[in-house]
Amino acid sequence: MRVVRPLVASWLAVAACASGTESGGDSVDASAGVDAAIETDAAATDAAATDAAATDATETDAAATDAAVTDAAATDAAATDAAATDATVTDAMVTDAMVTDAMVIDAGCTTMVLQRLTNPAFDLTPMGTGWVQTPFNAAYPIITDQDGLAEHTAPYKAWLGGWDEPATDAMYQDIAIPAGTTQLTLRGQYAVSTSETGTSVYDTCNVELRNTSGGLLQSVMALSNRTTTTGWTAFQLTFSSPHAGQTVRLHFRSSSDISLATAFFFDSLALDATVCQ
Ligand SMILES: [Ca+2]
Ligand SMILES: [Ca+2]
Numbered sequence: 624m625r626v627v628r629p630l631v632a633s634w635l636a637v638a639a640c641a642s643g644t645e646s647g648g649d650s651v652d653a654s655a656g657v658d659a660a661i662e663t664d665a666a667a668t669d670a671a672a673t674d675a676a677a678t679d680a681t682e683t684d685a686a687a688t689d690a691a692v693t694d695a696a697a698t699d700a701a702a703t704d705a706a707a708t709d710a711t712v713t714d715a716m717v718t719d720a721m722v723t724d725a726m727v728i729d730a731g732c733t734t735m736v737l738q739r740l741t742n743p744a745f746d747l748t749p750m751g752t753g754w755v756q757t758p759f760n761a762a763y764p765i766i767t768d769q770d771g772l773a774e775h776t777a778p779y780k781a782w783l784g785g786w787d788e789p790a791t792d793a794m795y796q797d798i799a800i801p802a803g804t805t806q807l808t809l810r811g812q813y814a815v816s817t818s819e820t821g822t823s824v825y826d827t828c829n830v831e832l833r834n835t836s837g838g839l840l841q842s843v844m845a846l847s848n849r850t851t852t853t854g855w856t857a858f859q860l861t862f863s864s865p866h867a868g869q870t871v872r873l874h875f876r877s878s879s880d881i882s883l884a885t886a887f888f889f890d891s892l893a894l895d896a897t898v899c900q
Contacts, residue, residue, distance in 0.1 A: 625763050625785045625884075732899040739798045740873070743811075743892045745779040754781075759790035765875075766794070775812045775855045775890035783828050783877035785886035787818075795874040797835055802868040804896040809843060809873070810859040811892035817885035819848035826885035828877040832862060835870055843873075848885040855890070865896070 741753030751766040758765050766781050774780045783792040800807060809832075819825050830843035843860050873894065877887050 625760070735898050735900055737801060737896045737898055738893050739800065739896050740796060740892055740894045741798075743894070744776045745781055745890060745892075746776055750779055754794050754796050757791075757793040759786060759792050765792050771886055772814055772816070772855075772888050780888055780890040781875065783875055783887045783889075784826055784879055785884050786879040787882050787884045788879065789881055790879045791877065793874070793876040795833075795872050797870055797872050798894060799870050800866045800868065801896055801898050803898050803900065804865040804867040805899060806861060806895075806897040807865040808859060808861045808895045808897075809892070810857070810895070812855045812890045813844070813846070813852070813858055814855050814888040815846050815848075815851045815885065817848040817851055818883040819885060820883075822849070824849055825880040825883065826878065828875065828885075828887035830889075831874045831876075832866075833872040833874045835872055837872070837874075840864070840866070840871060846887055848883075855888075 745751075745754075745766045747753070750768070751764060754766060756765045763769070765783055766779055768774070768778050768780075769782065771782055771785060772780070781794065783794070784790075786792075815828075817826065824847040826848045828844075828846040830846075832840045832843060834840055841862050841864075844858065875889065879885065
């Protein structure tokens with residue numbers, strides 16, 4: 624059976640209050656030292672002016688030498704280009720790409736963050752809108768307002784697990800990621816409570832980004848009876864690829880062993896695609 628425990632009563636939020644103390648320092652009047660420095664600089668400037676003529680002559684010679692070196696280098700570069708025709712063509716192609724990027728930047732674009740999940744906080748009616756659910760027991764849909772933990776956002780949350788028998792709960796949603804997406808981030812709230820007391824993993828819940836064939840793209844969270852929380856806990860993950868123009872699947876799956884339930888809760892999700900338009 625699904626075990627409903629008084630989770631909230633045991634999860635007391637602790638309000639931490641940080642305080643800081645400003646620290647100050649004494650200022651130092653260094654005006655006397657400045658006066659001395661100015662006098663010293665005046666003497667040094669006179670000396671520098673005397674040396675200026677000689678320095679100019681030296682610099683002129685150096686400039687002539689540099690010009691000669693530059694000519695030689697240019698000649699070498701021309702010979703190299705002529706010999707390596709393929710390399711020159713490749714360089715030109717790379718340059719074109721860089722110019723195109725620069726033109727996009729010059730033209731300007733507006734960076735927009737688009738939340739792509741349907742019913743991200745699970746609160747739309749009818750209950751479960753936008754999500755494909757495979758509950759262990761149809762009488763206990765995963766998206767629910769049943770007791771166990773007060774919703775982070777009312778009236779509904781997702782609840783996987785909580786079974787004291789072998790059971791699997793799963794749900795997912797397929798999401799079209801816009802072309803031009805430069806960053807893809809999942810954020811939200813989760814909570815884990817367990818009746819297990821041992822140090823081994825008995826009950827698990829995995830959150831994964833998959834392709835629409837079920838193949839793993841990237842793991843989001845691997846939760847278990849060993850990763851309990853003290854109430855709702857924020858999480859955020861920026862995926863290693865933005866998956867621009869692809870359809871991806873956000874997938875949740877819990878697995879319970881034969882006894883001692885572990886419950887996994889999720890709420891107030893958002894899948895943010897950052898797009899430059
Ligand atoms: Ca909610
Ligand atoms: Ca268990």
